[in-house]
Amino acid sequence: MSAPLLEVRGLSGGYDPIQIFSQIDLTLSAGESIGFFGPNGHGKSTLMKTISGVLAPWTGEIVLEGQRLNRAGERGSRRWRNFNYDVVTRRRMDPKKVARAGLIHVPEGSLLFPEMTVAETMDVAPVAAAGRGKSADRLAQVHDLFPRLRERLDSKIRYLSGGERQMVAIACGLLGDPKLMILDEPTLGLSPKLRIELCQAIASIKAAGVPLILIDQDVNFLTELIDRLYLFDHGRISGVLEKADIPSHEKLMAMLFGEPAA
Numbered sequence: 712m713s714a715p716l717l718e719v720r721g722l723s724g725g726y727d728p729i730q731i732f733s734q735i736d737l738t739l740s741a742g743e744s745i746g747f748f749g750p751n752g753h754g755k756s757t758l759m760k761t762i763s764g765v766l767a768p769w770t771g772e773i774v775l776e777g778q779r780l781n782r783a784g785e786r787g788s789r790r791w792r793n794f795n796y797d798v799v800t801r802r803r804m805d806p807k808k809v810a811r812a813g814l815i816h817v818p819e820g821s822l823l824f825p826e827m828t829v830a831e832t833m834d835v836a837p838v839a840a841a842g843r844g845k846s847a848d849r850l851a852q853v854h855d856l857f858p859r860l861r862e863r864l865d866s867k868i869r870y871l872s873g874g875e876r877q878m879v880a881i882a883c884g885l886l887g888d889p890k891l892m893i894l895d896e897p898t899l900g901l902s903p904k905l906r907i908e909l910c911q912a913i914a915s916i917k918a919a920g921v922p923l924i925l926i927d928q929d930v931n932f933l934t935e936l937i938d939r940l941y942l943f944d945h946g947r948i949s950g951v952l953e954k955a956d957i958p959s960h961e962k963l964m965a966m967l968f969g970e971p972a973a
């Protein structure tokens with residue numbers, strides 16, 4: 712039997728000294744996609760930053776296709792955390808290596824460099840795919856998905872709309888040739904029209920064979936794309952729903968927060 716695509720076991724982490732999440736277990740088989748849904752500020756993005764190595768895990772294991780991504784061991788001493796803990800080989804997880812292994816994280820808020828142009832930004836993105844390259848195919852896919860980016864290639868990121876920035880961020884994720892892509896609230900703050908456009912692009916990415924870990928505030932959108940929904944609150948997984956058991960957005964909101972169904 713082949714190894715699962717991603718296994719997360721007993722993961723905990725946060726912003727030292729504040730722990731944000733604990734005891735997270737997840738398994739994604741090849742080809743599966745999952746969603747996360749939960750209240751604001753309860754730790755979804757922090758968990759994703761830890762899975763992709765932007766933050767060091769405090770405890771637990773992260774394994775991609777059988778390859779352990781984080782080094783064994785508990786949290787380092789304060790001395791290590793304050794100084795060269797992150798830059799010397801003692802580092803327990805390296806986000807560059809995670810990206811090169813094929814786990815690509817498109818973070819919340821499309822963090823791009825405002826003074827770079829779209830073309831420059833998309834030129835550097837395939838670095839994450841080092842050694843796995845299918846960059847010509849991926850570039851063609853990006854141009855198919857986001858035709859409007861062709862017209863904006865020479866624009867600086869700072870002059871783009873929020874939706875266009877989000878397109879560039881997702882395009883960069885794809886140019887990293889993902890085996891698994893984390894999309895953290897990709898449609899946050901977009902107009903309904905742009906949101907629909909972006910949802911369609913994300914559905915096409917999934918249909919083209921890229922498994923997703925998707926965080927979104929709209930359960931109906933998540934349900935279209937995922938195999939399982941993880942309910943997340945207070946830094947814990949509070950429930951797991953298989954696709955067939957996921958209620959509508961309105962019903963789930965009423966179940967979780969007691970609000971009347973609209």
Ligand SMILES: Nc1ncnc2c1ncn2[C@@H]1O[C@H](COP(=O)(O)OP(=O)(O)OP(=O)(O)O)[C@@H](O)[C@H]1O
Pocket residue numbers: 726731749750751752753754755756757758819896
């Ligand atoms: N860089 C940071 N340093 C310290 N605390 C942080 C940092 N970023 C987030 N936090 C705190 O960590 C907690 C979890 O935040 P996080 O962004 O992971 O939640 P979330 O579930 O993704 O929320 P949302 O749905 O609003 O995106 C919050 O209390 C937040 O204030």
Ligand SMILES: [Mg+2]
Pocket residue numbers: 755756757819895896
């Ligand atoms: Mg978040």
